Amino acid sequence: MCFSSCANLFFVLFILFCYVLDVAIAVDTITSSQPVKDPETLRSKDGNFTLGFFSPQNSKNRYVGIWWKSQSTVVWVANRNQPLNDSSGIITISEDGNLVVLNGQKQVVWSSNVSNTSSNTTSQFSDYGKLVLTETTTGNILWDSFQQPSDTLLPGMKLSSNSTSMRVKLASWKSPSNPSVGSFSSGVVERINILEVFVWNETQPYWRSGPWNGGIFTGIPSMSPYRNGFKGGDDGEANTEIYYTVPSALTFTIYMLNSQGQYEEKWWYDEKKEMQLVWTSQESDCDVYGMCGPFTSCNAQSSPICSCLKGFEPRNKEEWNRQNWTGGCVRRTQLQCERVKDHNTSRDTKEDGFLKLQMVKVPDFPEGSPVEPDICRSQCLENCSCVAYTHDDGIGCMSWTGNLLDIQQFSEGGLDLYIRVAHTELDKGTNTKIIITITVIIGTVMIVTCAYVMWRTSNHPGRIWNLIKSARKGNNRAFVRFNNDETPNHPSHKVIEELSQVTLPELLLFNFERVATATNSFDLSNKLGQGGFGPVYKGKLQDGQEIAVKRLSRASGQGLEEFMNEVVVISKLQHRNLVRLFGCCAEGDEKMLIYEYMPNKSLDVFIFDQSRSKLLDWRKRSSIIEGIARGLLYLHRDSRLRIIHRDLKASNILLDEELNPKISDFGMARIFGGTEDQANTNRIVGTYGYMSPEYAMQGLFSEKSDVFSFGVLVLEIVSGRRNSSFYDNVHALSLLGFAWIQWREGNTLSLMMDQEIHDPSHHEDILRYIHIGLLCVQEHAVDRPTMAAVISMLSSELALPPPSQPAFILQQNMLNLASSEETLRCCSINIVSVTDIQGR
Template sequence: MCFINLANLFFVLFMLCRYVLDFAIAIDTITSSQSMKDPETISSEDGNFTLGFFTPQNSTKRYVGIWWKSQSTVIWVANRNQPLNDSSGVVTISEDGNLVVMNGLKHVIWSTNVSNTSSNTSAQLSDSAKLVLTEITTGTILWDSFQQPSNALLPGLKLSSNKRSGTNNELTSWESPSNPSVGSFYLSVVKRINIVQVFIWNETRPYWRSGPWNGGVFTGIPDMTTYIDGFKGVDDDEGNTYIYYTVQSTIGFVVYMLNSKGRFEQIWWDDEKKQLQICWTSQESDCDVYGICGPFSSCNSQSSPICSCLKGFEPMNKEEWNRQNWTSGCVRRSRLKCERVKEQNASLDLKEDGFWEMKMVKVPDFPEGSPVTPDICRSQCLENCSCVAYSHDDNIGCISWTGNLLDIQQLSSDGLDLYVRVAHSELGKGSNKTIIITIIVIMGTFIIVSCAYLVWRASNHPDKIWHLIKSRKRNNKGFDQFNNGESPENSSQTVIEELSQVKLQELLVFDFERVATATNNFHLSNKLGQGGFGPVYKGKLQDGQEIAVKRLSTASGQGLEEFMNEVVVISKLQHRNLVRLLGCCVEGDEKMLIYEYMSNKSLDVFVFDPSKSKLLDWSKRRSIIEGIARGSLYLHRDSRLKIIHRDLKASNILLDEEMNPKISDFGMARIFGGSEDQANTNRVVGTYGYMSPEYAMQGLFSEKSDVFSFGVLVLEIISGRRNSVFYDDELALSLLGFAWIQWKEGNILPLIDPTIYNPNHHKDILRCIHIGLLCVQEHAIDRPIIAGVISMLISEVAFLPPPSQPAFIRRQNMLNLVSPIDCHTNSSLNTISNTTIHGR
């Protein structure tokens, strides 16, 4: 009897040991036979990191994530955009060897999505917080969570940019503290002409910038060595640029988080207080917001107001500047030598330009680098008419700028010294108190005399003075400022004629106060983007209707024309694939257009974002392509007017709640007469990468110009890549060139966005690539009309001719193509309006 009891005891102990052993093996590992069910967890070997199911604060959804110490410090989320609705979730290894998250119905809602796996795999959580999928037999790492980061930069996690493939490894913010889905902000590494920076983007717009990386620090972050240490930057031989950091074990847990408001924060775990502490943030003041002061100005958080023009510059629009709306920036006050040298009387003033030194600043964006000494750097800039500023860093070398000086910030320490080019006449200007006092006295005397005269006139001729005031008010109000160089009388007549044509009374006219209330006084948080002629804001009317407000910048001389043009054009258009104009606001200097709000923003937000592109499968992209074509057909042939858009691009295609495309931004559109098919302009407007060659170089535009832009859009939608990106360093291929090479070689798979490819759709995708290449052919006569494009899209039997070589298959400097560098301001040159500048 005792023997039997002893045997039973050994059996129980054996089973208990086996259970404990199995549990120990599963403590940091998931296998095909060992799943993790909600609410189970696995932990790293050191016990610091946990993988499991969690519910964010103020939410009922369930997610799979990795956290440090407690669920309040989540640093990675698997099913960000596919939450579980209950606690039936399971994490396991699928039959094909991928790590997957399944719901209670055994549907896969998230997967590592690795091809060429085997069923013999396991997933393990390492002490570095990295979840690793490994092939057990060979030990080969198939996937790890550092390749798919969420909103946290961890030690050893490499942010990367590959200019060959156009791919990035970047951080994406949460939608909100209670919603881990991909938010509006993302952080990425950008390398332009050998200079590396880190950017935070709000959708597709820059929101914050680190300044150039010099091999040790980011020069735009003050006291970086005090707060931020251990960062490294590496370039490999495969076109990759990496930024990462390491932390000494004695320091403890340090992580960088991109929060839902776009702030990049350094967070440290205080072991004594058992809580996280924020040690550094990317946005300590309004000056940290990208380009808040506009071009050729500097931001200083210690000054009031915070924005000031650079020496030799003055506000482009003083009224806006006084209202603390600085986005229009500043313009040069005195012309440079190379602009004066070709004038008839230039011999009277040929003094050399000079440089004004700014110490300890975050230097402007769009720098160009070259490895030369400071003296050579200065002389090179002085000899180049296009160079407007230079700087020098011992590790970077010479840094120069040829365009607008944007996003300059005065720092309290560190930074670089910036040398801004100014005319010789500006170098001696200073604060002369005598001159200032004299000017004030003269102005005061003038005002007093003028007021006395008006009082005298009013007392003797009240009827005339009242007539004068009313006339002055009429001439200064609303559209009467749209004169385009005409006299006030002619201008008013022109405007009245235009307004009678478009029947402005049919549009809802909004007063300024109503629009300001709807947009929270045009608060920066409501800003959706920056168009070529002003910012666009989101607003909500008192009845709850959401609107998009395009606010024309009065600093733009051409902006009034574009505003009027957009009212004239879009008020006559109604089509399901065109954005709807709800009304306008014309009050004093303010000119605003009010549109229906598109909740999904613009096409580029989805197509060019690796995390959001997955939301557009092939059928949806196919529908978007067809919708853009139908909207273009309406403009070209079916509306009462024949309209050439001239700025078709991904950011001008808005998406409604059902992802239906709507063409927007008609400020650059042109109306054709009944017999017109082609026109010429001496002012080329549009966006680099979308313009046809005959338009960019000769100013000729027709419906074939829009067809070219449409073809670029088609290839971008299929590939998920921008046309204005290098895809081959040696050949400098644009997307058009890359597509053409792949087409000729019969190998289109590298061109197609992997997230949409399915063998079942191969034939249809191939056909759309064929149509796109037909649209971007170099000669306009070879391109189909938009009606022919739609026929090709909807009919599988329609014959497709072979395409010829596209235009611009190699990426070049469009500015040089359009207009050779020439400092002669009186010559007649075509100009290009570069309405979007992409940093990715």
């Protein structure tokens, strides 16, 4: 009896085991004998994708779909136009071998619709979110969901076309609650060797990406080849395709065509367990195709947004003034080749030329050819029908022979477009420049004259004019010469010329006796610190004003050049987050800068000191970060000059009595011209650990070099750790490397050393600041945000892009750099600034 009962129990357990085993095997597979019934689901092996039945928001209809993580991110729908009205739906394999969706009456509401299938097929659900129909015996793929996408482009999914049709394209939902096919569709188009992605509203173009150059779409200025991972071109079978990949699930990205015809780039954030919008294809009306009509340019920053191209005028001025721009513009002056063709030789017969339009989305209907820029220009000039051209290294030459349609002006990125105009239009441009130049010269003369009169009447002995006059007379109490070098191109002459342009009341000249008295003859008790170019002293003027005196060492071989540079730069800057320069002293061999005194010394004194760091809670640290960011933005974009600091670090951030940050030490700063955005130097100066890779290794510096230094500062302020120290000594990680590993492993909060900022209520903000810091220290300069973007990130809750691996994650890399005489010919670990400050 007992044996019989045990045998029965064993049989039941065996049957259950087989059932469980069967379910486990079939967890991602559909067969004719293993259908999926509502509300059952299939899960991909990695658990990220789910296939099953769902109802959109505000709808009771049932659809078969695939979603990522949750039903809020549906990426594919089967029965889009034939919803189920109850929960009796089934997904199975039909008798003819197709994958089908059946309703409660066993009627087919959707099918994979493959002809010539066998009855021996299965459907499997992959880790990529792809549903595949396979012939079981041969393993041949008969159909997959990537060939029939809905509204979402997934990693690895290819949009493709050939010369006759659109093979794979997206189609929007009709509305957020209705997955049926909407008005908008999107696909890839190739026009004479030029590949672009389009969005159509029914049959009319609604948006386009701009030409693909092998790395980015040139009409999307925010796109990065390193971040977005797009690839495209000919697939070798006469098809044109575009697709993208992502490195890991940490940066899972989708591109969705929403019901309004806009592409939305969304990233999955594990911390918040949701998809977040990071980019949309329509950020302004200028993103709508052909908003302004032919021969126009659309600029979202202008009012009105539409303007005629240079050399063109509105076709219908009355409509144009009513802001009806669809008629566009027409050429103002007939081209020379057209006049010859019309036998009109009475006018000027000079050859046509080109006007340059910078940083634009180039027009639609380009024609491509693989030639160099000079040949590209000459080919266009020789062809009377050619109205514009451009050249991109990844594409080659592009030219246009019809209307120039859908040009958009960017503030960065894009391409330079050369528009063909008659020679007289070029003259107009030249005449305008001449008029402007003459006006500026006259205005400058008047200002200088007025300033001279004011000086004569005020007779103030301490103003810059006395310094310049003394220098020109050879007075040894003015700026000294470099080795008595009288050459006009010498730095001393250049800076004196710069100083002569400083508004007279802006900067005072202090005599040596006045500075010596203020510092008690530079008594050691007043010494605040020692920097790369000499000591810094505290002083007090007769009126009670406290000052900090930076006294350049006489042994400093490069001190005078940096001294003059700092005088010129700081004298023209006024911002609450920049240190204020009161004046300078230059007598004989003495060269001194007089600053406002900062009672709380420099930032490094606080954040790297175990006891003083407790005075900086999270609110104060975040305020300091934001203040530094505002100061940098002023230098880069908002000041009268465009300045790259080149030595931003904790010891060069001074703190006033309320711990407000002020950027200091402009000895290494570089002034950029209006159109200059990058420069190169053979003399690398600055501090390793804060120096961007392109500057440290190639001598290239730009705004993004300062952004890198800012990112290092952010991580140091949050963590209380120096980037130059070692973390995880086994791997010799720098702070950047340590932060990157913690970020990648989801352990970011372990960066915080100071318990004072461990308040859980601030954790979300702290994580965001670390995220921003990592974005700023990415290896490639193009991937780093601008300071304007950084401030926007700091002050908003918009989703942030995932960072890529930082530069210099291993401390050994920086040590190798520091010892490399072959790559860096004139460098030091800390050559340019006060780094051992005890007060200032």
